Amino acid sequence: MKRFLSVVVVVALLLATSAGIFAADQPYKGTTLRVLLSNHPWTDAIRPLIPEFEEATGIKVQVESLFEDQLSQKLLVEFASGTSTIDVFMQRPLQEAKQFQTNGWYADLRPFAQDDAELDLDDFFPSGILAETVDGVLTGIPIVTEQEIIYYRKDLFEEAGIKVPTTMEEFEVAAAHFNDPANGFYGFVSRGQRAAAVTQFSSYLYSFDASFDVDGVATLNTPEAIAAFTFYGDMLRNYGPPGVLNMSWPQALAIFAQGNAAMYTDASVFYSNMLDPEQSDVGELVGFAQFPAGSAGSRPYSVVSWGVSMAGTSRNKEAAWEFMKWATSKETTLAAQYRQVPSARTSAWANPEGVVNFPAQLVDVIMASSEGSMPYDRPNVIGVGEARDVVGTVIVTAIEGGDVAAAAERANRDYQAILDREK
Known part of the structure; x- marks a missing residue:
């Protein structure tokens, strides 16, 4: 009624x-x-x-x-x-x-x-x-x-007596605690596929006080950006499922929805997938939280x-x-x-x-996420597909445990060429 x-x-x-x-x-x-x-x-x-x-x-x-x-x-x-x-x-x-x-x-x-x-x-x-x-x-x-948020398993956090993370440090501690790869369970999952990962990585970039560019100058190689790339890569390499480099949102969401991960960061629009019993095994167990704060605070995209x-x-x-x-x-x-x-x-x-x-x-999370948020989840350029591929190479390198600083330097040059072309 x-x-x-x-x-x-x-x-x-x-x-x-x-x-x-x-x-x-x-x-x-x-x-x-x-x-x-x-x-x-x-x-x-x-x-x-x-x-x-x-x-x-x-x-x-x-x-x-x-x-x-x-x-x-x-x-x-x-x-x-x-x-x-x-x-x-x-x-x-x-x-x-x-x-x-x-x-x-x-x-x-x-x-x-x-x-x-x-x-x-x-x-x-x-x-x-x-x-x-x-x-x-x-x-x-x-x-x-849509905003980037944390999806988490309420039951697991309650049973472990661990508070929902509000900072990047707490986020990593929680992922490490729940990570149990021997039993097919992982502390964290998110997108790892080259271009597809860029939008969800953006909130990490902003929260580490970095950005794709400033006033037409590429900034993928700054210390803050390198720290963001490294953190995201470490999280997926150390606490994520195998095959993450091939995961866009359908694959990453499925890992969480099937009950195989403790936390997942992605767009708020996927909440309905999480709660749908035909798509999710954990619907009643899913919690929602604001994106964790880095050195610049919590700065997710909205x-x-x-x-x-x-x-x-x-x-x-x-x-x-x-x-x-x-x-x-x-x-x-x-x-x-x-x-x-x-x-x-x-x-x-x-x-x-x-x-x-x-x-x-x-x-509550959406309202909180709309304050101090960022209006872009990807490079704001005409050649956005090409730019996503460029940024995605650094994400892949970070997940693989490679030389992030060197990859960021190469990507910065390539991205600057895109920016210069569009001036």
Whole structure:
């Protein structure tokens, strides 16, 4: 009954918003918007509600929903042609924002958003707005976020009388305590595959007071960066499972979900996999904790996996903004988050209706992780795939127990070449 009432409350709020946000004279009535969205839970959450927006505004919304790779390819082809009729589109800022902004494919949302009290830009996680800002241009409004957290076995920590680690030192001590490779059990697991590991390694890099680059200068070879690479490599080599160099998130997650590891660091979005009895043997035993602090404190990434943007070539910018404002409003966001779409709005996480379907411990961790977090989980460059490969070589060397300083020096030169090429 409580869950049913929650749905009623959310829908009622949304209907009230649809009726109240827009002026009665419907200034954009008759406008048709072409909107490209990804096949994603956020799209599934808002799509049934679009008729309410259309009725309230008189704006017709034509939605094209595509798989992630198809959407990216369609955007690239249409925008490059210079004849696109797209008005609004979903995009992945970590993958596309730099390239799209360099090519002039975005409309700057700052003039629309900065003084719009209904949107309330200050309600979004600061890291979300930073991720969507390129060269001072607000390229999108964040809609889906994720943070790096610790997944841990509550039962094991309680039985051992060990507190959940809050520092890197405690993290290693706990991993060493639980590590039992002779019985197929490991203290820690995370991604070790070259490029795939970079995003999850980033939080270690930041927490060790390092970064990929500063003001266009590569910083992979600093003492702080080398310490981060070394720590991550040591953790996986000394306390991780065999074959970790071939593990991206599905393989690493499976090790933990099958009950073969005490701790796992990765994106908060995987909590549902951990709790699903069809995918996990340890669902009721999983705890969530904030990323451990290094010399710079706990500085995990808090990234925008998806945002919604306006095409620079749109001929319906005012109407497009009305749709975007509605789609990212507090009320619509609350409705989406009720369906377990983790949003970038503080108000949704502070509202009981927004967190009722999330584990309470996870909500606290996400809120804490959004403060002082970093907006990028990978090098912020156009050639992000190439850059991830470069950084990943140092991670692999560290896991193998090789010369981390030498590998970092080589990677720094290669990464600097990427940065110089994009200047």
